[in-house]
Every structure is written in structure tokens, then in C-alpha cells.
Amino acid sequence: MSKTVYFSPMAYSRYEASQTLPAKFDNMLKASGLSGRLKGKQVAIKMHVGDGITYSTIPPVFIRKLVDFIKASGGDCFITDHNVERRQPENRGYTSSILGCPVLDSCGYFGKYYYTKEADYKKLRHIDVAGLIHDADFLIDFSHVKGHGACAFGGACKNIAMGCVTDRTRQELHSLEGGISWNEEKCIHCGKCIKACNHYANSFSEPDYKGKYKVFFHNCTLCQHCVLVCPTKALLLESHDYHDFQTGMAIVTKSVLEEFEPANVFFINMLISITALCDCWGMTTPSLVPDIGIVAGNNIVKVETATLDLIKTENLNLEGIPQDYKLTGRGHLFEQIHGKNPYDQISALEQIGMGTNEYTLEIIN
Ligand code: SF4
Numbered sequence: 001m002s003k004t005v006y007f008s009p010m011a012y013s014r015y016e017a018s019q020t021l022p023a024k025f026d027n028m029l030k031a032s033g034l035s036g037r038l039k040g041k042q043v044a045i046k047m048h049v050g051d052g053i054t055y056s057t058i059p060p061v062f063i064r065k066l067v068d069f070i071k072a073s074g075g076d077c078f079i080t081d082h083n084v085e086r087r088q089p090e091n092r093g094y095t096s097s098i099l100g101c102p103v104l105d106s107c108g109y110f111g112k113y114y115y116t117k118e119a120d121y122k123k124l125r126h127i128d129v130a131g132l133i134h135d136a137d138f139l140i141d142f143s144h145v146k147g148h149g150a151c152a153f154g155g156a157c158k159n160i161a162m163g164c165v166t167d168r169t170r171q172e173l174h175s176l177e178g179g180i181s182w183n184e185e186k187c188i189h190c191g192k193c194i195k196a197c198n199h200y201a202n203s204f205s206e207p208d209y210k211g212k213y214k215v216f217f218h219n220c221t222l223c224q225h226c227v228l229v230c231p232t233k234a235l236l237l238e239s240h241d242y243h244d245f246q247t248g249m250a251i252v253t254k255s256v257l258e259e260f261e262p263a264n265v266f267f268i269n270m271l272i273s274i275t276a277l278c279d280c281w282g283m284t285t286p287s288l289v290p291d292i293g294i295v296a297g298n299n300i301v302k303v304e305t306a307t308l309d310l311i312k313t314e315n316l317n318l319e320g321i322p323q324d325y326k327l328t329g330r331g332h333l334f335e336q337i338h339g340k341n342p343y344d345q346i347s348a349l350e351q352i353g354m355g356t357n358e359y360t361l362e363i364i365n
Pocket residue numbers: 180196197198199200201202215219220221222223224225226227
């Protein structure tokens with residue numbers, strides 16, 4: 001398998017349109033060898049169409065370029081995501097007239113069009129592959145890269161695992177989240193664990209620290225402050241932790257990709273407007289780092305690895321994180337922010353045979 005990962009960087013040397021990212025994207029698509037693989041194919045372009053007032057989703061100019069390239073190559077295409085109608089993609093310029101192809105809900109308007117495969121990983125039991133993904137001949141996984149509280153980052157893997165399936169599969173994936181266990185019998189409801197948390201991640205179901213203890217694992221960085229401060233050892237860091245969620249996403253991604261011939265998938269990661277949280281939060285915060293460019297290739301493990309390698313902690317723009325937010329002090333920038341190692345998502349993909357993380361960057365200007 002080729003180790004090539006294409007990279008079009010933001011850096012430019014002259015004030016010319018040809019030096020800017022959309023022009024480089026054209027060059028990247030031409031260099032990728034995709035053109036000869038698209039003729040006569042129905043291509044699903046899987047995107048995250050965003051939500052609410054987010055403005056950090058992939059700008060329409062890039063999408064239109066991809067659509068025009070597919071059509072010029074003899075293919076036809078549609079853009080698809082989960083729950084498209086509810087997310088109002090037209091608010092971000094995602095309409096068929098602007099993008100040049102339909103923007104469709106992957107499971108149909110009622111969310112009932114899917115094909116189920118059985119799964120056997122903890123609470124993950126059903127992989128409901130979206131009907132339009134199943135029906136397509138070719139998948140282009142077109143992802144906006146950003147941070148994510150539950151799995152450190154959202155890129156090509158998350159775009160498929162959470163976006164090419166039904167609500168049922170998404171819920172089963174989320175049920176794999178975890179990390180902190182609470183022993184009700186040991187708890188004296190002193191509230192120290194709540195006061196110790198800097199991330200608004202834990203709570204009790206009733207006022208005055210009464211009721212059941214809950215952790216919102218999206219916000220939890222697994223810092224263990226609550227565990228350490230608990231006087232009765234009612235809280236424990238479990239062996240079952242965020243890795244289960246990462247592994248579940250890798251399993252679902254593999255299963256979705258198996259719907260396609262190996263030559264009929266391609267991955268494009270946009271490393272611009274890299275924010276701390278996912279676009280589904282319906283808002284956009286300042287970028288964590290300066291825009292980096294576009295990474296693309298035929299293998300998801302290599303594309304995701306190159307993506308993470310290009311995002312450097314030392315380039316952090318402090319405006320990208322909330323004021324007084326405490327970084328974890330360990331690992332990749334996304335681990336510094338969310339407490340979860342983003343490379344674990346890639347390791348999970350590797351372990352189930354999706355490729356290796358060795359790659360060679362081919363710069364496309
Ligand atoms: S582990 Fe840290 S972030 Fe998570 S609930 Fe406990 S104190 Fe909060």
C-alpha cells in the first residue's frame with residue numbers, strides 16, 4: 001500500500017490566487033489519481049454540515065470545487081450527513097444551487113433508511129449503515145478537523161462513525177463513554193468532588209449534592225481531581241475508559257468502509273478553523289492554531305496520523321480555549337485540552353487492520 005499522504009499547505013510566497021488554498025485543492029485533486037476512479041460512479045461526499053450559528057464548517061468554495069471535479073471526471077455526487085434537515089445546512093451556504101449537487105440526509109428524511117449489521121463490542125450491538133451510504137459506489141470522506149470532548153478530535157474516523165449511521169448506533173457508541181465510577185454506598189454527599197472539578201463535568205441529580213452522581217464525559221478530562229479529593233474513596237478511575245469509545249468508533253468506521261471496494265474510498269481532512277469543539281455544538285470559537293491546509297489520501301490511518309502530526313501544541317492560540325481553562329499538561333494539543341489521547345483513535349483503527357501509521361507527505365502547491 002502506498003504511504004503517500006497529500007498535503008497542501010496554507011503557506012504562500014506571492015500575492016496570487018494560484019497560491020491560495022482553493023487553487024492548491026484543485027491541484028491536489030488532479031494529483032491524487034482520483035479522476036480515473038470516478039467515471040460512472042455515484043459518489044457520496046460525507047461531510048459534517050454543522051449546526052446553529054457555527055461558521056467553521058468547510059467553506060462552500062472547496063465543496064464546489066470537489067463537486068465540479070467529480071462531475072468533470074464522469075461521476076455524479078451528493079453531499080450527505082446525519083440529520084441534515086434539522087441542522088439547517090442552508091444557513092452555512094450548503095444548498096444544491098451553491099454546491100452543485102443535492103444535500104441529503106444519509107438515512108432519508110425520516111431517518112428510517114438503513115441496513116443493519118450486528119456488532120459484538122460491549123454495548124455496541126448494531127451498526128446501522130445509512131441507506132444512501134450503502135447505495136453509493138464511492139465514498140469521499142470530506143472532514144473538517146476540530147477538537148472533540150469525547151474522543152479528543154473529530155476527523156475522518158469520527159465523520160464516518162458518527163455520521164454514516166442511525167441514532168441507534170450513535171447512542172450505542174456514546175454508551176461506551178466512561179472513565180469514573182461512583183460507589184453510592186460509600187458516598188457521604190460532601191460535595192468535594194464537585195468543587196474540585198474545573199471543567200463543569202460532574203454533578204448530582206438533586207440539589208445540595210444529593211441524589212445520583214453523574215459525569216458528563218464530553219467535558220471530563222479524566223484529571224482525577226474528584227477521585228483524589230474524595231474522602232471515602234467513593235470515586236474510582238475505571239479500567240473501562242474513553243478508549244472504549246475510540247475503539248467503538250474504529251469498529252463502526254471499518255464496517256461502513258467495508259461497504260465499498262478499497263479503491264472506492266478517499267479521505268480529505270481540512271485543517272482550517274480548528275476549534276476546540278465539534279461543529280455540532282452550533283457555535284464557533286476562535287481557532288486553536290493558525291490554519292494549516294488540506295491533508296488527503298487513500299488510507300484513513302495515514303491521513304489521520306498526518307493530520308494530528310501537523311497540529312502543534314506550541315502553536316496554540318490562547319484565545320482558542322476558554323479564559324482560565326487549565327490544560328492537562330500532557331500529550332498532543334487535543335489531549336492538553338480534552339484529556340484524551342487523539343492517537344488512541346488511530347491505534348484502534350490500526351489494531352483492527354485498517355492500515356499503519358507510516359506515511360510520506362507529498363506537498364502539493
Ligand atoms: S476527572 Fe477531572 S474533569 Fe472529570 S469529573 Fe473528575 S474532576 Fe472533573
